[in-house]
Amino acid sequence: MKRVSLDPRVSRIDFAEGENPQNLINENIDQWETYEVFTQKKRGDQHQHVGIVHAPSKDLALVMAKEQYARRGYCVNLWVVPTASVTATEYEDSDIFDSVPEKTHREAVDYKVKGKITKYLESKKTMA
Amino acid sequence: MYGGGYVSEEQRKQMQFDDDPEKLAAFEARIDRGEKIEPQDWMPKEYRKQLIRMIEQHAHSEIIGALPEGTWITRAPGFKRKMAIMAKVQDEIGHAQLLYAAAETLGKTREQMLNDLISGKSKYSNVFNYPAKTWSDVAVIGFLIDAAAIVNQTLNAKGSYGPYCRALERICYEEAFHLKQGHDAFVSLATGSKRMREELQEALNRWWRPIIHFFGPSDKQSVHSDKLMKWKVKMASNDDMRNQYLDMYVPRIRELDLTIPDPELRKDPDTGRWVFGDPNWDEFYEVIKGNGPCNEERLAVRRWAEENGTWVRQALQPKSGKYITPLA
Numbered sequence: 001m002k003r004v005s006l007d008p009r010v011s012r013i014d015f016a017e018g019e020n021p022q023n024l025i026n027e028n029i030d031q032w033e034t035y036e037v038f039t040q041k042k043r044g045d046q047h048q049h050v051g052i053v054h055a056p057s058k059d060l061a062l063v064m065a066k067e068q069y070a071r072r073g074y075c076v077n078l079w080v081v082p083t084a085s086v087t088a089t090e091y092e093d094s095d096i097f098d099s100v101p102e103k104t105h106r107e108a109v110d111y112k113v114k115g116k117i118t119k120y121l122e123s124k125k126t127m128a
Numbered sequence: 129m130y131g132g133g134y135v136s137e138e139q140r141k142q143m144q145f146d147d148d149p150e151k152l153a154a155f156e157a158r159i160d161r162g163e164k165i166e167p168q169d170w171m172p173k174e175y176r177k178q179l180i181r182m183i184e185q186h187a188h189s190e191i192i193g194a195l196p197e198g199t200w201i202t203r204a205p206g207f208k209r210k211m212a213i214m215a216k217v218q219d220e221i222g223h224a225q226l227l228y229a230a231a232e233t234l235g236k237t238r239e240q241m242l243n244d245l246i247s248g249k250s251k252y253s254n255v256f257n258y259p260a261k262t263w264s265d266v267a268v269i270g271f272l273i274d275a276a277a278i279v280n281q282t283l284n285a286k287g288s289y290g291p292y293c294r295a296l297e298r299i300c301y302e303e304a305f306h307l308k309q310g311h312d313a314f315v316s317l318a319t320g321s322k323r324m325r326e327e328l329q330e331a332l333n334r335w336w337r338p339i340i341h342f343f344g345p346s347d348k349q350s351v352h353s354d355k356l357m358k359w360k361v362k363m364a365s366n367d368d369m370r371n372q373y374l375d376m377y378v379p380r381i382r383e384l385d386l387t388i389p390d391p392e393l394r395k396d397p398d399t400g401r402w403v404f405g406d407p408n409w410d411e412f413y414e415v416i417k418g419n420g421p422c423n424e425e426r427l428a429v430r431r432w433a434e435e436n437g438t439w440v441r442q443a444l445q446p447k448s449g450k451y452i453t454p455l456a
Contacts, residue, residue, distance in 0.1 A: 031237055031238070031239055031451030032441070032444075032445070032451070033446075033450060033451050033452065034229075034451070034452065036454075036455070049456070051226060051229055051295070052229050052454045054238060056441075056444035056446050057444070057446060060444070067218075067222070068222055068225055071218070071222070082449070083452045083454055083455060084449075084450065084452050086455060088455060090168060091166055091169055092168075092169075
């Protein structure tokens with residue numbers, strides 16, 4: 001017997017007996033693909049990754065993302081990107097980033113001129 | 129909302145710990161250092177299996193948990209309560225989606241999980257197999273069940289699996305609103321007319337046992353549960369969580385001069401632990417098995433949605449595109 005309503009109060013009246021759940025599962029439906037969702041909290045901020053949604057198209061991914069990640073108003077803009085489009089590094093290879101702290105020549109703090117200037121100014125005084 | 133972490137004797141027996149000892153040692157060292165594990169990382173078989181089971185059950189609990197309250201949207205007393213309960217129900221469904229996404233990163237697809245829910249293979253929290261008979265039941269759920277879920281979820285948010293922790297952080301943030309609106313409804317009834325107080329007391333009487341059941345029976349001391357704790361899959365024992373909950377919420381029920389329907393309930397001054405009367409664990413096991421008052425009704429609603437939504441999903445199914453396990 002078919003259920004007539006999502007509301008159990010209605011359906012409870014003639015509760016379906018002996019339904020076989022197995023028959024009602026449609027194994028043939030493929031997965032909707034997933035989209036990675038990025039939200040921008042306010043204008044001027046970077047977009048930030050917040051999670052995924054399942055959707056059958058880009059447009060519906062935006063609709064789902066708005067419901068899922070932006071229902072409380074902390075968002076001015078949304079991006080969705082198919083998960084399949086993301087290329088990522090492996091955590092196993094995270095040592096490729098290890099050299100960065102050694103590259104102090106990239107850092108402002110590596111350039112100290114105060115001493116040279118003081119020395120120069122002092123030498124000027126002696127000459128005068 | 130969810131009070132998980134119950135591992136049955138049968139599941140305990142099936143656990144396998146035969147991982148590569150070197151990889152296992154490196155994995156455990158990372159967890160000891162407080163690092164998060166990400167989907168692409170190596171992980172022990174049982175870590176993956178238990179996490180899938182736990183996160184999936186959590187997701188199912190959110191989706192089924194929306195049902196007892198959902199039926200009260202049309203009958204909520206007043207516009208403000210109606211708006212609040214609608215927002216809460218939408219949040220719960222959203223939580224389910226976040227959790228399915230977290231479980232998916234471990235390799236089980238959302239379709240598989242939903243199929244296992246409908247076929248009865250997967251479980252969800254027992255509390256949702258009890259009916260919400262009156263509006264007072266909704267107030268008790270919103271206040272006391274959500275509070276219990278928060279105890280559980282705040283602990284789990286400090287676990288070791290990155291995607292689950294990130295989902296839980298967001299969930300806990302929204303649960304704060306659920307708890308407050310539930311407390312508000314609860315206090316309104318408790319400070320209302322004689323009839324309102326009576327109805328609330330009756331609802332509390334109905335829900336007290338499921339609430340004690342919520343965190344599950346005492347954990348059996350075993351190598352297996354020690355392992356799950358060590359791996360930060362399980363963050364506290366069921367008894368510790370229940371004790372923390374009773375510490376926080378018994379006073380907030382008693383300050384309103386409501387009676388907790390357990391004459392044996394008291395805090396042992398020597399141990400600092402709560403003592404309570406026999407909550408009938410046989411009933412707990414019966415409800416897990418599917419023999420609770422609403423098990424069949426809850427699954428029937430999900431089945432209805434699955435069956436009646438099939439044509440929509442099929443119509444929308446794109447010709448191309450493929451399903452890939454989410455990255456994080």
